Amino acid sequence: MSEGAAKKEEKPRKFQAIRGTRDLLPPETALWNRVEQAAHEVFATFGFGEIRPPIFEATELFARSVGSETDIVSKEMYTFVDRSEKLEPQPVIGSMDVFLQRVKQLYKSGEIPHDEIGLELVEKQWQKVDDLLKGASSIESGAIEIYELIMLFEALRLGGDVSLRPEATASVCRAYIEHGMQSLPAPVKLYYMGPMFRRERPQKGRYRQFYQIGAEVLGGSDAPAIDAEVIEMVMMFFDRLELQGVQLDINSIGDRNCRPKYIELLRAELLKVKDKLGPDSQRRIETNPLRVLDSKLESEQGIIAKLPRIADHLCEECAAHYAAVRHQLEMRGVIYRENWRLVRGLDYYMRTTFEITAQGLGSQNAVCGGGRYDGLVELLGGPPTKGIGFAIGEDRLILSLQESGKGAVAIGRDVYIAWMGERAHATAIRAAKDLRKAGFSVELPPVEQKFGKALGQADKLGAKYALILGDNEVSEGLWTLKTLADGSQTKFTEPDLLEYLRKQKALSS
Numbered sequence: 001m002s003e004g005a006a007k008k009e010e011k012p013r014k015f016q017a018i019r020g021t022r023d024l025l026p027p028e029t030a031l032w033n034r035v036e037q038a039a040h041e042v043f044a045t046f047g048f049g050e051i052r053p054p055i056f057e058a059t060e061l062f063a064r065s066v067g068s069e070t071d072i073v074s075k076e077m078y079t080f081v082d083r084s085e086k087l088e089p090q091p092v093i094g095s096m097d098v099f100l101q102r103v104k105q106l107y108k109s110g111e112i113p114h115d116e117i118g119l120e121l122v123e124k125q126w127q128k129v130d131d132l133l134k135g136a137s138s139i140e141s142g143a144i145e146i147y148e149l150i151m152l153f154e155a156l157r158l159g160g161d162v163s164l165r166p167e168a169t170a171s172v173c174r175a176y177i178e179h180g181m182q183s184l185p186a187p188v189k190l191y192y193m194g195p196m197f198r199r200e201r202p203q204k205g206r207y208r209q210f211y212q213i214g215a216e217v218l219g220g221s222d223a224p225a226i227d228a229e230v231i232e233m234v235m236m237f238f239d240r241l242e243l244q245g246v247q248l249d250i251n252s253i254g255d256r257n258c259r260p261k262y263i264e265l266l267r268a269e270l271l272k273v274k275d276k277l278g279p280d281s282q283r284r285i286e287t288n289p290l291r292v293l294d295s296k297l298e299s300e301q302g303i304i305a306k307l308p309r310i311a312d313h314l315c316e317e318c319a320a321h322y323a324a325v326r327h328q329l330e331m332r333g334v335i336y337r338e339n340w341r342l343v344r345g346l347d348y349y350m351r352t353t354f355e356i357t358a359q360g361l362g363s364q365n366a367v368c369g370g371g372r373y374d375g376l377v378e379l380l381g382g383p384p385t386k387g388i389g390f391a392i393g394e395d396r397l398i399l400s401l402q403e404s405g406k407g408a409v410a411i412g413r414d415v416y417i418a419w420m421g422e423r424a425h426a427t428a429i430r431a432a433k434d435l436r437k438a439g440f441s442v443e444l445p446p447v448e449q450k451f452g453k454a455l456g457q458a459d460k461l462g463a464k465y466a467l468i469l470g471d472n473e474v475s476e477g478l479w480t481l482k483t484l485a486d487g488s489q490t491k492f493t494e495p496d497l498l499e500y501l502r503k504q505k506a507l508s509s
């Protein structure tokens with residue numbers, strides 16, 4: 001069969017976006033751009049600079065920071081081995097040295113990671129392999145040992161274990177260490193925006209590829225004013241977007257001093273009521289009792305309400321810090337609600353935690369989450385560093401703006417050029433260039449159309465004006481501008497037209 005015939009017989013397959021992912025399309029993308037532009041502007045007024053970390057990182061980075069027992073790391077990450085080669089042992093003992101040389105090469109180039117397994121197998125065993133190989137073709141027992149080693153080598157991982165980022169705080173801390181940012185004037189204030197990946201059950205406001213806009217403050221101080229200013233910044237951003245029904249919840253979850261004692265107390269209390277709890281909460285009594293407080297299960301609400309509250313068990317320093325954060329928020333006029341059940345689902349938090357909900361989101365109503373994570377940079381091998389930050393779910397933010405009627409963006413064109421005739425076409429091309437240079441959006445039809453059809457098209461595209469260019473207009477040097485909203489028409493010389501449009505734009509903005 002010829003190649004062409006084979007192609008014809010292949011059934012065309014319709015592809016669809018992977019479950020939990022979606023295309024963001026115009027005109028909605030204009031709203032995304034407006035939101036992102038507002039973030040750039042508001043965050044800059046607080047002295048934040050943008051960081052763009054990679055979309056995938058070593059899996060270990062997320063396991064260490066977010067926590068290997070959390071849902072995000074244990075169930076939801078997209079993880080793969082970043083492998084570019086295959087290592088295949090040779091079937092004949094005599095040609096084994098080719099395979100072994102390849103192992104050595106790959107180890108040298110870094111394709112086989114220089115981690116504990118790589119070190120053990122390649123560096124420590126190498127001498128033994130070399131010795132064995134010399135006598136292998138004649139000594140049977142040597143051959144068996146070589147085969148055993150080959151099997152071990154086969155177990156070598158080629159390339160690192162990497163994951164699509166489920167969040168970006170870990171990446172920002174990694175970058176802070178990698179680039180020695182502790183030597184910059186403190187605190188270092190960074191923000192980011194971009195896609196994150198979690199394999200969650202998709203529903204309204206919950207996707208497997210979703211977008212966050214986040215910010216982190218890293219440095220030597222844990223002054224409560226820093227916590228309050230970070231929160232003030234998000235609230236100003238939401239205010240600027242006119243996000244509706246904004247509700248800020250705050251809490252303190254203590255530190256290494258007081259939290260373990262509280263968790264023990266909570267565990268003991270939970271054990272007393274274990275039988276009345278659902279299976280998820282029963283499991284969490286052992287794995288992470290704090291997360292029981294997160295439960296939305298109706299039948300558990302009465303029980304949870306009677307549990308000991310962390311606010312009553314904070315150590316002196318944490319209690320003072322929490323009180324000062326509240327005071328600092330009040331000084332900034334930020335309205336908050338204390339929520340002792342706000343524990344958050346990531347391991348790195350300590351002391352201040354907060355969450356913001358907004359209107360129109362149904363059950364997935366958290367539009368922003370954040371908190372303090374002193375010690376995370378240290379945990380990742382960096383210097384002692386304090387940190388606090390947040391991430392906004394951009395998909396949810398957009399959804400809430402749309403649902404409350406605050407998501408409108410100007411669509412359409414400023415000018416649709418309706419031209420007829422060869423000479424008019426040349427003039428139309430020049431007019432389009434000049435208008436675009438002056439910042440107007442222009443639609444220039446590629447083929448001639450009757451004026452009636454062109455005007456209908458201009459209407460459909462939501463154009464404000466139609467510029468009519470026919471033979472008469474071109475020879476008179478007077479162009480007709482039709483305002484589509486009211487149908488009025490005026491004639492302008494070329495420079496007057498530009499001036500008029502400029503004035504109208506200034507008036508409407």
Ligand code: HAM
Nearest residue numbers: 167169206207210366367368369370371389390391393
């Ligand atoms: P998070 O609470 O896991 O925190 O996520 C922050 C926000 O991202 C959530 O409040 C929600 O709006 C949005 N989000 C999370 N998962 C999804 C999803 N599957 N679909 C749509 N939106 C989602 C963090 O990620 C921390 N890194 C925040 C942080 C920064 N804490 C300190 N610094």
